[in-house]
Amino acid sequence: MHSPSPSRTSGATGQPAPAPIVQARSLSLVYPTADNRPVTALSEVDLTIARGDFVSLIGPSGCGKTTLLRVIADLEQPTGGSITVEGLTPEQARLKRLYGYVFQAPALYPWRTVERNVMLPLEIMGIPRAERQARAREELQRVGLSGFERKFPWQLSGGMQQRASIARALALKPDLLLMDEPFGALDEITRDHLNLHLTQLWRSTGKTCVFVTHSIAEAVFLSTRIVVMSPRPGRILDVIDCDLPRERTLDIRESPEFAAIAHRVRDGLKEGHSYDD
Amino acid sequence: MSRETTTNTHTTSLRTAVDWGLVAVALPTLAALTQPIGARGGETLGWFGGSLAPLFLIGAVLTVLAGRTAPTRIKGAWTELSGIVLAWLLPLHLLDEGVDLSAGAGVWLFLVAAILQLWRVLGALSARPGWTRSVLVPGLFGLGLLIAWEILVRGFQVPAILLPAPSRIAGALVQHAPVLWDDFRQTVLISVLRGYLMGCGAGFAVAILADRVPFLARGLLPLGNLASAIPVVGIAPIMVMWFGFDWQSKAAVIVVMTFFPMLVNTLAGLSSAERIQLDLMRSYAAGYGRTLVKLRLPNALPFLFNGLKINSTLALIGAIVAEFFGTPVVGMGFRISTEVARMNLDVVWASITVAALTGSGLYGGLALLERATTAWHPSMRRR
Numbered sequence: 001m002h003s004p005s006p007s008r009t010s011g012a013t014g015q016p017a018p019a020p021i022v023q024a025r026s027l028s029l030v031y032p033t034a035d036n037r038p039v040t041a042l043s044e045v046d047l048t049i050a051r052g053d054f055v056s057l058i059g060p061s062g063c064g065k066t067t068l069l070r071v072i073a074d075l076e077q078p079t080g081g082s083i084t085v086e087g088l089t090p091e092q093a094r095l096k097r098l099y100g101y102v103f104q105a106p107a108l109y110p111w112r113t114v115e116r117n118v119m120l121p122l123e124i125m126g127i128p129r130a131e132r133q134a135r136a137r138e139e140l141q142r143v144g145l146s147g148f149e150r151k152f153p154w155q156l157s158g159g160m161q162q163r164a165s166i167a168r169a170l171a172l173k174p175d176l177l178l179m180d181e182p183f184g185a186l187d188e189i190t191r192d193h194l195n196l197h198l199t200q201l202w203r204s205t206g207k208t209c210v211f212v213t214h215s216i217a218e219a220v221f222l223s224t225r226i227v228v229m230s231p232r233p234g235r236i237l238d239v240i241d242c243d244l245p246r247e248r249t250l251d252i253r254e255s256p257e258f259a260a261i262a263h264r265v266r267d268g269l270k271e272g273h274s275y276d277d
Numbered sequence: 278m279s280r281e282t283t284t285n286t287h288t289t290s291l292r293t294a295v296d297w298g299l300v301a302v303a304l305p306t307l308a309a310l311t312q313p314i315g316a317r318g319g320e321t322l323g324w325f326g327g328s329l330a331p332l333f334l335i336g337a338v339l340t341v342l343a344g345r346t347a348p349t350r351i352k353g354a355w356t357e358l359s360g361i362v363l364a365w366l367l368p369l370h371l372l373d374e375g376v377d378l379s380a381g382a383g384v385w386l387f388l389v390a391a392i393l394q395l396w397r398v399l400g401a402l403s404a405r406p407g408w409t410r411s412v413l414v415p416g417l418f419g420l421g422l423l424i425a426w427e428i429l430v431r432g433f434q435v436p437a438i439l440l441p442a443p444s445r446i447a448g449a450l451v452q453h454a455p456v457l458w459d460d461f462r463q464t465v466l467i468s469v470l471r472g473y474l475m476g477c478g479a480g481f482a483v484a485i486l487a488d489r490v491p492f493l494a495r496g497l498l499p500l501g502n503l504a505s506a507i508p509v510v511g512i513a514p515i516m517v518m519w520f521g522f523d524w525q526s527k528a529a530v531i532v533v534m535t536f537f538p539m540l541v542n543t544l545a546g547l548s549s550a551e552r553i554q555l556d557l558m559r560s561y562a563a564g565y566g567r568t569l570v571k572l573r574l575p576n577a578l579p580f581l582f583n584g585l586k587i588n589s590t591l592a593l594i595g596a597i598v599a600e601f602f603g604t605p606v607v608g609m610g611f612r613i614s615t616e617v618a619r620m621n622l623d624v625v626w627a628s629i630t631v632a633a634l635t636g637s638g639l640y641g642g643l644a645l646l647e648r649a650t651t652a653w654h655p656s657m658r659r660r
Binding site for chain 2: 100
């Protein structure tokens with residue numbers, strides 16, 4: 001059994017490590033069920049996410065990767081252990097709007113134009129109209145949707161809708177971006193394109209990203225660290241550093257370094273599965 | 278334009294084949310020629326028995342020929358439509374001449390041919406999108422029904438007490454316009470409007486409350502089922518006893534009828550927001566009120582309009598029925614009940630017409646408003 005190394009702040013840099021943006025200590029979440037056989041969605045999860053990291057949570061369905069992300073976002077409450085986000089409880093962090101969340105589906109409101117969808121969080125924050133619009137335009141431009149401001153979401157393709165939902169999360173200007181399989185429903189070509197886009201966006205904004213996926217290639221391509229998870233109960237098997245250069249193109253997927261990391265991830269996932277077989 | 282030309286070449290090549298639709302029109306026309314067109318002064322009257330009937334016949338045939346040689350199918354349809362109008366005018370003309378149509382199998386066969394031809398024309402016209410399809414075709418259809426009603430009632434001399442001809446109802450509408458307007462004002466502008474606003478408003482408000490207080494929803498929904506089964510004729514006399522003869526009792530009946538449909542629809546609409554959309558609002562730290570205004574109410578709009586539309590017709594029915602049980606001497610329900618007793622059926626039919634037009638007007642207005650405000654909904658989308 002691997003013992004997951006929760007932190008890499010103990011690097012030999014000599015610099016004092018900056019405060020982690022997310023820190024979970026023996027976090028667990030048990031769902032009660034109707035048939036009195038509670039489901040353990042998370043078990044003894046220790047995880048530290050450093051500022052500026054791109055962390056992927058990978059694992060088969062039911063391994064608790066989405067649950068972990070939702071606990072960070074205070075959309076679920078853990079039943080044991082502790083977790084801090086920016087040094088606060090997840091609830092405080094949510095109330096201070098410290099993260100942006102991108103869901104599996106775009107979840108754009110069909111009665112609002114694309115621009116007004118991106119302005120929605122800013123409206124709720126009470127930001128004045130002129131600034132709302134300026135920020136929405138800026139973020140839409142960042143995700144390559146200039147010229148689509150007045151369109152309705154249902155007039156856009158699936159990939160464009162998901163880009164709009166990323167712009168909406170970015171409009172909050174959060175340091176922490178939580179993404180739950182955002183490209184899971186898209187075709188591979190669109191997905192490659194959006195992955196490239198996302199990695200450039202991450203590099204240029206310096207945000208911390210936590211990204212849930214079940215695609216090994218996607219995880220290796222995007223991440224600085226990959227958290228391999230396993231189901232029943234949901235737990236962390238391995239944390240793999242992904243030390244490819246930060247500036248990445250799709251070609252990097254052909255390199256031996258990429259293959260080596262992907263291989264490690266696959267091995268980790270296999271280990272988790274041997275329990276069930 | 279280019280689309281029209283392509284359809285055209287297509288139909289032209291088809292037209293060289295046998296047009297079975299036209300055969301179906303021609304057969305009853307030919308059969309009609311063998312039959313008399315009616316009786317005058319006790320003698321049967323043939324097609325060429327000295328009336329203007331041959332002119333109508335020739336005119337109609339000419340328009341069919343002209344329609345088939347018209348440059349486009351649509352222009353042809355318009356030409357053929359004029360022929361149908363001519364065919365419809367024939368029985369009206371004969372009736373004005375004092376001809377008894379009940380013995381005129383020829384005219385009826387001719388009308389069957391005209392109906393088949395109308396079928397063909399409407400088929401051609403409904404291929405054209407826009408106003409032609411959405412307004413003109415249903416309009417022509419309704420007009421056709423009205424004319425058929427007119428001809429049948431007059432041709433077979435149905436007593437006006439059983440069913441007056443549309444022209445007679447229209448006459449009564451004009452003749453009794455001031456009375457009907459007073460009734461309309463009392464029933465629709467006073468009772469229905471107030472009761473409708475109160476019933477729908479209360480249903481909406483209680484739904485918002487019940488959404489906050491779950492036991493209220495659990496307690497009220499079964500009551501809603503009960504209330505929807507209450508017969509209006511049972512509740513109306515009680516309301517008249519409680520609230521008196523004027524609009525208040527009518528409004529009370531309407532509130533009883535409209536409250537629960539609005540409540541049920543609003544609750545269904547409020548619970549229709551998806552989990553992911555709610556999570557999104559939660560991630561923005563939006564409270565109950567913000568989530569309600571920014572997400573749940575806009576999302577509930579199609580449901581709200583459903584309730585409003587159902588209630589618009591319910592309210593009208595409720596007010597009219599309630600007026601049977603006591604009213605100041607004005608109102609559509611009062612008019613219907615008293616004029617039936619006086620065998621003044623023309624006024625009754627005129628009142629019914631006003632009620633029907635009002636009901637469809639309210640419903641149509643709400644449907645237009647719905648289209649304007651929920652154009653985003655999948656059922657309304659036009660890219």
